[in-house]
Amino acid sequence: MTDLIPATARRAEHLGCIPISLTRNAASLHRRVALLFAACVLANTAIPIAAQSVCLPAPRLLTTMPMGGQVGTTFDVTISGDSVDDASELVFLQPGITATAKQDAEGQPVPKQYTVTISEDCPIGIHEARVMTPLGLSSSRVFSVGDLPEVVQEKPSSSPETALPLNVNSICNAVMPVRAINHYRFQGQANQRIIVDCAARGIDSKLRPVVIIADAAGRDLLVERRGDVLDFTVPADGEYLIKVHELTFQGGPHFFYRLAIEELPAETPPTRLASTQAVNSFSWPPVGLAEQASLPEMEPNDTATAQRIDLPSDIAGSFYPAADVDVFEFTAQKGDVWWVEVASERLGLPTDPSILVQRIDATDGVENADSATAKTIVDLVELNDIASPVKVSGNNYAYDGPPYNAGSADILGKLEIPEDGLYRLTLLDLFGGTRNDPRNRYRMIIRKAAPDFAIVAWAMHMELRNGDRNALSKPMALRPGATMALEVVAVRRDGFDGDIQLSMDNLPDGVTAQGLKIPAGESYGIMLLTADEASPPGSRNATFVGSAEINGEVVQRPCRVASMAWPVKDAWSEIPSPRLLLDVPVSVGRAEMAPITILARSEDMLEVAAGQTLTIPLVHQRRGDFSGATMSVKTMGHGFSKLPKFDLPLTADQSEAVLDLAKLKTPPGEYWIAFYGSAVAKYSPQAFALDNEAKPTASDPAPTKDIVDIVVSKPIGIRVLPAEKP
Numbered sequence: 001m002t003d004l005i006p007a008t009a010r011r012a013e014h015l016g017c018i019p020i021s022l023t024r025n026a027a028s029l030h031r032r033v034a035l036l037f038a039a040c041v042l043a044n045t046a047i048p049i050a051a052q053s054v055c056l057p058a059p060r061l062l063t064t065m066p067m068g069g070q071v072g073t074t075f076d077v078t079i080s081g082d083s084v085d086d087a088s089e090l091v092f093l094q095p096g097i098t099a100t101a102k103q104d105a106e107g108q109p110v111p112k113q114y115t116v117t118i119s120e121d122c123p124i125g126i127h128e129a130r131v132m133t134p135l136g137l138s139s140s141r142v143f144s145v146g147d148l149p150e151v152v153q154e155k156p157s158s159s160p161e162t163a164l165p166l167n168v169n170s171i172c173n174a175v176m177p178v179r180a181i182n183h184y185r186f187q188g189q190a191n192q193r194i195i196v197d198c199a200a201r202g203i204d205s206k207l208r209p210v211v212i213i214a215d216a217a218g219r220d221l222l223v224e225r226r227g228d229v230l231d232f233t234v235p236a237d238g239e240y241l242i243k244v245h246e247l248t249f250q251g252g253p254h255f256f257y258r259l260a261i262e263e264l265p266a267e268t269p270p271t272r273l274a275s276t277q278a279v280n281s282f283s284w285p286p287v288g289l290a291e292q293a294s295l296p297e298m299e300p301n302d303t304a305t306a307q308r309i310d311l312p313s314d315i316a317g318s319f320y321p322a323a324d325v326d327v328f329e330f331t332a333q334k335g336d337v338w339w340v341e342v343a344s345e346r347l348g349l350p351t352d353p354s355i356l357v358q359r360i361d362a363t364d365g366v367e368n369a370d371s372a373t374a375k376t377i378v379d380l381v382e383l384n385d386i387a388s389p390v391k392v393s394g395n396n397y398a399y400d401g402p403p404y405n406a407g408s409a410d411i412l413g414k415l416e417i418p419e420d421g422l423y424r425l426t427l428l429d430l431f432g433g434t435r436n437d438p439r440n441r442y443r444m445i446i447r448k449a450a451p452d453f454a455i456v457a458w459a460m461h462m463e464l465r466n467g468d469r470n471a472l473s474k475p476m477a478l479r480p481g482a483t484m485a486l487e488v489v490a491v492r493r494d495g496f497d498g499d500i501q502l503s504m505d506n507l508p509d510g511v512t513a514q515g516l517k518i519p520a521g522e523s524y525g526i527m528l529l530t531a532d533e534a535s536p537p538g539s540r541n542a543t544f545v546g547s548a549e550i551n552g553e554v555v556q557r558p559c560r561v562a563s564m565a566w567p568v569k570d571a572w573s574e575i576p577s578p579r580l581l582l583d584v585p586v587s588v589g590r591a592e593m594a595p596i597t598i599l600a601r602s603e604d605m606l607e608v609a610a611g612q613t614l615t616i617p618l619v620h621q622r623r624g625d626f627s628g629a630t631m632s633v634k635t636m637g638h639g640f641s642k643l644p645k646f647d648l649p650l651t652a653d654q655s656e657a658v659l660d661l662a663k664l665k666t667p668p669g670e671y672w673i674a675f676y677g678s679a680v681a682k683y684s685p686q687a688f689a690l691d692n693e694a695k696p697t698a699s700d701p702a703p704t705k706d707i708v709d710i711v712v713s714k715p716i717g718i719r720v721l722p723a724e725k726p
Contacts, residue, residue, distance in 0.1 A: 056683060057083040059138035060473055060567055061131050063253055066152050066173035067203055068144030072120040076102055079112050079131060080253065084138055087131035090114040093541050093583050096122025118145055125274040128582050134591035136477025137539045139563060140581060142203040142276060144258060146171060157183045160218045160241055172259045176207055178251035184242040186261055188234035195270045196230040196242060199258040202275020204565045207255040208247040213240060229270050276579040280408040282456040282560040283491040284346040293443055301326050306424060311338060315444045319351055319429040322436035328425045332417040339449055339494045340383055342411035344442040351440050352409040352430040355383040360422040383413035389489040389523030403471040404458050404562055404578050406489045451496035455546045457527060458562040460485040471576035473564040476586045478511065478531035482594035486527040488559065490518050500546045502527050507542055508588050510535025514715050516672050519638040526636055528674060530714045531588045539587035592688040595681045597621040605717040608661060609724050610668055616657040616716060625682045626650040633677030639666045640673045650679060668722045672715035
């Protein structure tokens with residue numbers, strides 16, 4: 001659809017997000033929209049167009065200053081973001097952090113400033129900060145809580161002469177200026193061990209920090225360019241400098257960081273500042289795993305001196321030193337089936353584990369076999385990456401797949417024993433020859449089958465055509481009358497192959513959720529969140545789970561939610577950075593209605609015989625105009641996703657969806673489906689205001705042409721009956 005939008009307008013993208021919804025129950029801004037019984041439409045009008053963006057406005061918190069604080073303290077925080085000018089609250093779902101609007105001398109609220117209090121018993125680590133706006137709860141920004149005193153750098157320190165003094169055992173919150181170096185100074189004592197840690201990417205910053213410790217004259221002593229800590233032993237009493245800059249000397253308000261300087265005793269391992277988790281870490285650890293492994297890796301354990309283990313086994317080790325190869329040997333019986341799982345990359349480490357399992361044929365029997373007497377070695381199986389359960393975008397934007405990767409460089413694989421005997425397992429980091437860090441650890445579990453699953457979800461991204469390369473942070477902030485779709489993917493463990501039902505509870509008033517299940521043998525499902533037309537404003541921290549029957553027992557597993565740390569307008573110029581959220585906030589705004597809601601006329605389960613045609617009457621609740629007479633929609637839901645796309649009218653108050661089950665060959669059973677499409681709507685806040693009576697005036701902002709996400713309806717239930725006999 002981008003061929004309908006001028007290239008000059010595409011280059012003028014401006015982000016936002018509008019929900020158009022289709023549910024089961026019976027201005028002047030152009031925005032391209034994706035509907036989940038949804039659509040995107042182009043409006044032709046003589047009104048001047050100012051810009052184009054992906055989605056209608058969505059509240060996004062982009063910065064807080066400072067980015068955290070010390071337990072037991074109270075301090076002021078200043079925020080910035082998109083569509084947050086009218087924010088009423090700074091919200092923390094962690095009860096140990098509270099915030100109130102800062103007031104001026106006359107008792108009036110100071111815009112975008114809040115007074116934050118961190119209780120003495122607040123957990124140390126990262127938490128999520130958001131703001132409540134008329135459009136709902138914003139996307140989040142990491143807010144860190146520590147036990148060291150903190151300061152805020154008020155102005156740049158671009159030279160050694162202007163270096164900001166820091167106390168050892170403190171944290172500085174700062175922003176990196178463009179094409180600049182920030183300088184800090186501290187007093188060191190001979191033989192004192194100083195640890196310097198700069199938190200940036202792990203707290204949602206765009207900064208790629210380069211950190212340098214220098215002497216008082218500015219001569220570099222120790223440099224770190226990979227985001228690691230600096231472990232510095234002070235050579236003599238005196239003053240020392242810390243220099244921080246961005247790897248390519250970028251800067252600005254989005255390039256913030258927390259610089260920690262701490263004294264540690266010798267031999268005490270440094271503890272990094274807490275950071276966010278990558279999306280793929282959702283699949284670790286397995287349920288019920290002990291916090292500590294039962295067996296340590298014992299060096300040397302190379303090919304000549306393999307470490308003997310018994311199965312099952314739970315081993316903790318490290319890929320150290322560089323090019324380290326860890327070898328384990330064990331006996332096993334014919335027909336045994338073992339599952340091998342390794343976690344290293346999912347622990348946040350830059351590693352790529354690989355395993356080779358071999359059978360050792362010995363000269364005089366299994367009972368006397370060892371690597372010294374082995375006659376032949378036969379390769380049995382090689383285990384490598386955990387593949388993504390769904391195809392991932394090839395360009396980090398929603399064109400040929402979602403811009404999220406649930407797969408991992410870690411290992412989860414099956415080991416079948418063909419003969420009684422001795423076996424050798426070799427574990428290494430594929431690129432370990434370039435890494436020499438004892439912190440590159442791993443956890444390896446060899447177990448009998450323990451069938452299970454882990455799931456993760458993210459807001460659906462439109463499948464845009466070449467030229468629109470966006471990856472958006474999409475808060476679960478609903479307009480009344482709107483539906484939002486979340487894609488849900490599963491990593492299945494140890495042969496589990498059953499249905500996974502999706503559910504979400506503890507929702508705001510007027511909001512309902514229903515999942516299109518992850519069917520047996522598949523890895524993909526949909527969760528739909530719908531705000532009724534009369535939904536009051538509010539927010540809740542929802543509970544999102546997947547349920548399945550395993551070994552005759554129903555089990556529930558939490559569903560983590562992922563989001564983009566930043567709304568990326570063009571992935572050619574900025575690489576998206578997705579991460580896991582710590583919670584599942586769902587909210588309803590009070591500022592606007594959804595521009596359109598498409599409903600199934602009946603709420604009842606629809607019945608159709610296998611091989612017949614099903615007609616679904618639809619009702620359109622239009623609150624604005626669309627360009628073009630129709631929109632093309634596709635069907636979502638197990639058993640119906642292969643239906644060809646069809647057109648729905650955009651100018652009518654009702655329509656029909658006609659589904660030909662003869663082409664699908666859908667077997668009898670109960671199914672839930674929804675529809676998804678796209679269109680460009682003529683949008684303005686005045687047109688979609690809740691009272692729907694505001695008239696546009698000359699003082700209203702000029703309209704813009706925006707690509708808009710529009711998602712649709714509560715699922716439509718279909719019962720397919722056995723085909724009637726002739």
